[in-house]
Amino acid sequence: MRRVLVVDDERNITFVIKAILERGGFEVDVFNSSVEALKRLSEPRVPYCAVVTDLYMPDQDGMAVLAHMKDTHPDIPVVMITAFGTVDSAVQALKKGAFDYITKPFEQGEILAIIEKAANTFQLRNTEPSNESGDSRLSKTLVIGKSPAMQEVVRIVRKVALSPSTVLITGESGTGKELVALEIHRHSERVHQPFIKINCAAVPHHLIESELFGYEKGAFTGAVNSKPGRFELAHEGTLFLDEVAEMPLEMQAKLLRVIQEAEFERVGGLQTIKINVRIVAATNKDLAKEVREGRFRDDLYYRLNVVSLLLPPLRERRVDIEDLVYFFIKKFNDKLGKRIESVDSVCLKTLCSYSWPGNIRQLENVLERAILMSEGSILRSIDLPEEVFRGEASLPASSPAAEAFYDGVPFKDAVRKQTQAIEREIIEKSLLENEGNITRTAERLGLSRKGLQLKLKELGLSSQGPRTSL
Ligand SMILES: Nc1ncnc2c1ncn2[C@@H]1O[C@H](COP(=O)(O)OP(=O)(O)OP(=O)(O)O)[C@@H](O)[C@H]1O
Ligand SMILES: [Mg+2]
Secondary structure, eight states, rough: OOOOEESSOOHHHHHHHHHHHTTOOOEEEEOOOHHHHHHHHSSSOOOOOOEEESSOSSSSSSSHHHHHHHHHTTTTEEEEEETTTTTHHHHHHHHHOOSSEEEEEEEEHHHHHHHHHHHHHHHTTTTOOOOSOOGGGGGGSSSSSSSHHHHHHHHHHHHHTTSSSOOOEEEETTTHHHHHHHHHHHHHTTTTOOOOEETTTTTTTHHHHOOOOHHHHHHHHOOOOOOEHHHHHHSSSSEEEEEEGGHHHHHHHHHHHHHHSEEEEOOOOOSEEEHHHOOEESSSSSSHHHHTTSSSOOHHHHHHEEEEEEEEEEGGGGGEEEEEHHHHHHHHHHHHOOOOOOOHHHHHHHHHSSSSHHHHHHHHHHHHHHHHHHHHSOOOOOGGGGGOOOOSSOOSSSHHHHHHTTTTOOOHHHHHHHHHHHHHHHHHHHHHHHTOOHHHHHHHHHOHHHHHHHHHHTTOOOSSSSSSOO
16 A cells, blocks of 8 residues: 555645655645544545644644544554754654654655655554464564574564563674564554664764764754754653664763663753663674674673574575565565566575575565566566576575586586586595495495496596595
């Protein structure tokens, strides 16, 4: 479902937003009166994946629309439009559960990116993967994976979600760390409070402090207004510290203090602010190693690592690939307006044997491209990009002989070459085991002494003993 409701009393604004979203592949219903929009949104089932509302409107304002949506359709993300310079009201909206906000004047790319994210979130909230059991709210999970390793992850997530403990999630890039962090939040009592994220690798070092703790007006050049930091925004909710290994050492000390004391001051501020925040941190580095090598404080490491969750790479849980493939097919069918119903067996086999160095994120990207390229209702190998057939990254999808044949070597020659390679390997190994003794080797292989000697000659092996190259 890619339909968005937009409400703003200014017709030129709704006109522009509609045009932008339609270009991005969304269907758009426009309302210029909040009363009319609320009437529509009061219907028991509404076909929207997101609602975009102006904050200031005569009659009912954007906060009323937000409150209504939280009550009646909490799964539909609400994006607030605010005027430039009214960041405080945007922050209020976020605290009340708005998905995000856009400041006027806005850029086409920005608004599309936000709505795209909102639509994805809506879809995730409404997807019930097949691996769940029971029907209570807590049994629903967004994490797909029937492999024992992922089932264990899901089990731990549910258990720790209900405690206030800090969780450290580690795993290679693209293994689902952010998804699991969100899942912990969703299953916790804080689910209706904010989930706030900071990517420590993406924020310049000198800005991390003010991003985390906020600042007061005049705290530094350019601080023309005061601004709350992520800790304040996350009050009563969850703060996700992504790529935590990238946090500079001196900030690590400050962070530790705040986690321990649950209070801090804004940069340039005197007032102590108390907060109640659940911390979830993630990294794709080996944090224990970072500690050993002096790049990460050990005391902070122990603080964060109260519960640790290791997400296995996709190549170690290949049984999950098929479900993930079908999950992404559904997602991209909706997004790209396609109707893929199944995957042919060769294509599925290729996807299941590739080693996925970029894990689920890479699988997702490959499938988006493949689905876009596909014609008809079945996904085929021909739709897949070359990378998944290639390289040492992949399990041997075909033998050297098969490749030689396709490179133009005649069928019989290609097969003989491959057979000889296997014979040589076995014989050499056997010779080694039997210290070059021909009689014993022949016995072990079930050949006559004479037969083995002929084979050795044919394969160009000396009968004096094994080649040292083995
Ligand atoms: N088990 C899963 N089931 C369904 N979707 C998943 C699963 N794991 C990851 N994804 C999806 O794969 C993509 C990458 O996941 P995510 O961003 O959580 O990974 P990450 O470990 O944070 O990656 P990075 O280290 O690159 O930041 C997301 O779109 C996410 O929704
Ligand atoms: Mg991530």
